[in-house]
Amino acid sequence: MDIALGIDIGGTNTKIGIVNREGEILQKTSLPTSSENLSHSFLNELQDEVDELLNSNDDLTLSGIGVGAPMANSRTGIVSNAANLNWEGKVNLREFLQKRYQVPVFINNDANLAAVGEKTYGAAVGMQDFIVITLGTGLGGGIISNGELVQGPDSLxxxxxxxxxxxxxxxxxxxxxxxxxxYVSSSGIKRTVYKLIADRNDSDSLLAKVLFKDLTSEVIYNAAMKGDSIAKEAFKHTGEILGLQLANLVMFTSPRAIFLVGGVANAGDLLFEPAKKSMESHLLRSCQNTVKLLPSKLDDNNVPILGASALVWESVDHMIANSVDI
Amino acid sequence: MDIALGIDIGGTNTKIGIVNREGEILQKTSLPTSSENLSHSFLNELQDEVDELLNSNDDLTLSGIGVGAPMANSRTGIVSNAANLNWEGKVNLREFLQKRYQVPVFINNDANLAAVGEKTYGAAVGMQDFIVITLGTGLGGGIISNGELVQGPDSLxxxxxxxxxxxxxxxxxxxxxxxxxxYVSSSGIKRTVYKLIADRNDSDSLLAKVLFKDLTSEVIYNAAMKGDSIAKEAFKHTGEILGLQLANLVMFTSPRAIFLVGGVANAGDLLFEPAKKSMESHLLRSCQNTVKLLPSKLDDNNVPILGASALVWESVDHMIANSVDI
Structure with a gap:
């Protein structure tokens, strides 16, 4: 069976999964992401884990490897000074993996992986023009225009x-x-909550009883569900700021849909409704009601592995499409 | 000799030019853009002018026709409800010209033409990632990413x-x-001038002696050159607002260069310096000093005709490149 390997290098852990063409994760493992003795330790451990996964089943044909990492340059295959990983200098992950496994290796950052994953397995199958916004600790964007990832010369x-x-x-x-x-991320909404408590001098809010470090978008969501007005207002405010910027995004690349993924986006209508309303009111008339605002269809936890593996199928499909064209 | 025909349909006049591969306009003519009896009058007159140009020289081989028009949809070839042209309903310009001349016909809007023109003949030759900002009565953007025009499904x-x-x-x-x-356009800077006069209650400014309808970016430029502080401040203010948005643009598509073209951009350093300073101060550090802010190399008056003809060479080159790849 043709499979792709998806590797997700995160700040704490690195996850590895074997994924088939349908986006099913057949097997999965993980190891701690280490910054000590990078090339002699972590990369060798990574290789051991991959070997073990691949050797566990004789029936697997490896089509390629996709890797997600912060500060990954898709063109050079190099991860440079990734602050989140505490990796200093440059690490050429693509070269390392290509040499070892003799298959095409693709590397990209989280938001771009989310976009390619959605296009290959998720809610954007068949779409040529869309944007994925990832809402985690920060906010990232993956832009697909005319079927291709917009990356720029330095993958920035x-x-x-x-x-x-x-x-x-x-x-x-x-x-x-x-x-x-x-403003718009799990840390952004947390700051908005504290600002609102300060503005309103509201010590009765459920959220005034939570320490700053313990506030998460989930805690805020639960408070909103219990009717807490600070929590509801925080989502509304976040959605409004996001919506205006989504309208501006539409002016750039004119997508058919925008997907909101992860963290704050899991609050559903609490975020989507004010965001949609704000987006529509800031759109040029000819663009109003032409852009769908949608949740992802992929499982949050698996998005990076799925996206990484999707880079492989994307490339395979590209090659097939080009040879059919001839 | 292989030539392309460039047609620029503007609010008042339609210009037609014969352009060679080097971007030299060999011959040029124009006719009034009429909105009355569109299909029976203007389109026939357009055809007569084109016939006359093409018949003037037996040595010409027409490779294709490029057309610039407001509200032009590059995918369908249709101009819909173009307010500037007073054209009601839909006009399928591509179909009309293709039927008559039996060559490929390409159609696009002004800012996209400017981008393709700069890439084919101007200061962006060989560049894969850049943006052209046209500063006329309004502001338009033509985005080239990975060598391709970013257009969106509806060419919006x-x-x-x-x-x-x-x-x-x-x-x-x-x-x-x-x-x-x-804020940023010839009408924007004019509004800024009046706002500044109002804020400062400045009746001594050279520009306080000019009626609103007579203010142009050239008048404001000339006043600035004479040391008028309102005029200088208006350019600075315009440049600062533009610069921040250019920084945001860089976050989207990560271009290598941004070109400012036409109208207000002709003021040179008066606009470029505050814009550059503001852009750099609003850029993510990893992007600072990576994006050039440049003037166009094309003659302002000919940009639309050149851009329209460039659509033809762009397509010819594309076909050659694809066949070489095989």
């Missing part, structure tokens, strides 16, 4: 978490101020 | 004049408020 396209939405706004981890992700 | 991508930059900001012709082009 889609960093829309760092669009400036408020001049002299909230401090961002990137060192600047007013970036979109300081 | 790049409408970045209608990004919302100020909630409840200036009224826009599109019926909404706070669109980028209400």
């Amino acid at each position: 396209a889609g960093e829309i978490g760092h669009i400036t939405v408020r001049e002299n706004g909230r401090h961002c981890g990137c060192g600047r101020k007013g970036c979109l992700e300081t | 991508a790049g409408e970045i004049g209608h990004i919302t930059v100020r909630e409840n900001g200036r009224h826009c012709g599109c019926g909404r408020k706070g669109c980028l082009e209400t």
